[in-house]
Amino acid sequence: MRLKPLKSRMFNVMFHAHTVSGIVISFALFVIFFAGSISLFMNELYRWENPEARFESISADQVDYDKICQTVKNKIPSFDVTAQFGMTPPTETNPLMLFYGSMKQPDGSVERFSTYLNPMTYDMMPPNKPKTHMAHTLYELHYFEQIPIVGGYLSGLVAFFFIFAIITGLLIHWKNMVSKFYGFSLKGNWKQIWTNSHISLGFIALPFQMIYAITGALLCLSIFLLAPTAFIMFGGDTSKVLKAVNPEAEYRHNPKASTVSEYASLNSIYRKVRDANPDKEIKYLYATNYTKEDATVSARTDDGIGITGDGLFIYSGTDGRLLQSADPRSKTYTTAAFGVLVKLHYANFGGLLLKTIYFLLSMVTCYIIISGVMIWRTARDNARYTSRQKKFHHRVTKFYLAITLSMFPALAIIFIGNIAVPMDMPDRSELVNTIFFVGWLLLTIVGLFWNSYGQQNRNYILIGSILGIIVPLANGLSTGDWLWKTLWSGQRYVYSVDIIWLVTGIFGLILCKRYLSKGATDLKL
Known part of the structure; x- marks a missing residue:
């Protein structure tokens, strides 16, 4: 089967564009896919990388979240309970709880911190000094976090040029893509093997690569997309863009709000979310301006299966009323859009099977990148x-x-x-x-x-x-x-x-x- 080819001049333009863009980003793209494929299993790796976490996890329903908050306050007197703080309940992959918050410094400045706690003994690790960071190191490497300031933007640019390389590659191989796919053989010289495998495997992994290229570019370069979107659709008001995507952006907390003597407990909010969503897992529980009159306590849920199975529930921190929700059963397209983007990129839906498929396709993509480099090299081994x-x-x-x-x-x-x-x-x-x-x-x-x-x-x-x-x-x-x-x-x-x-x-x-x-x-x- 042969499809209609590009005209000769357009083919040459697309061919050189594909070659140049591919060779420029190839090694950076390989690092992104290789490190990213391992960090897909970041949660599953935690018990291995931290021997102190190799104990049976308790149910998240058994945790006393108010006591967790009080423990942090006792251990860190400068912990500011009115600034946003949050925690992740224990899971099967990680029996420890991650807690993050803010500390007030003597000079009036605020410093963010994070720490792990044992939900059974309430022992707390020193803040900002995790005993292990292995999987997070690989996760950070896949978007070049180790490069100060510009690392994330560089990975976003690599993803953007990857989109360009995919499209140009599709156009130049459009003519014989199907025939090459069915005619793949390990016979012949190495240039033929590299070329045939590059095309065939590229055809198989094309949807996956396009998903990763688009989501990676959007996640890393979102700051450059926010301004034009706000200008075109919302008259230059970026806050309206945030509100359309994230319901929490509608709430403006007053740092000078009055402190109240009675406020909703974290345990009560957790139980309300759990009762309303018995089939969902609570991923995060966090509070803003807690103990003040305009406090909110929010919970993010996820069923771990559906691509739109995540939800957000915002409660009043004073009387525990449900203020707003992005229920997975009824949330709008704009509210669901960012969550879908994240799930597509990190494969945090569909369970271990989907992560394994993502991993295998990432390895295939690494091979495609290497084969592309070898095609470029062997094509230049001639008298020209x-x-x-x-x-x-x-x-x-x-x-x-x-x-x-x-x-x-x-x-x-x-x-x-x-x-x-x-x-x-x-x-x-x-x-x-x-x-x-x-x-x-x-x-x-x-x-x-x-x-x-x-x-x-x-x-x-x-x-x-x-x-x-x-x-x-x-x-x-x-x-x-x-x-x-x-x-x-x-x-x-x-x-x-x-x-x-x-x-x-x-x-x-x-x-x-x-x-x-x-x-x-x-x-x-």
């Missing part, structure tokens, strides 16, 4: 280019591959570092992050000395596989939670992480042995 130009193309390709392929062993390094560094060590999160980024940098530098692309590929797989097998061993030696023990005791999240690393490591070693058995020390890709 001088030896100097060929050396430049070779260095660029080697640099791109070193950065991207080294992420696999670097990922194993952060897992090993997280479990090897003692939990009671001060500033252990910073140390684990340093181990990860320094390890990734060293692996990248070492890879630049491997002159063959095949050698880079094989060595990174070999190193990552060996380190991957070490991950469950390090967990067992450090915590005593060996694979068989976690399987027997029902710690399925801890067991899953260990067994996945073990299987991945063994599979990688088998793959490397296959390369070595063929004498592919200088595999020319």
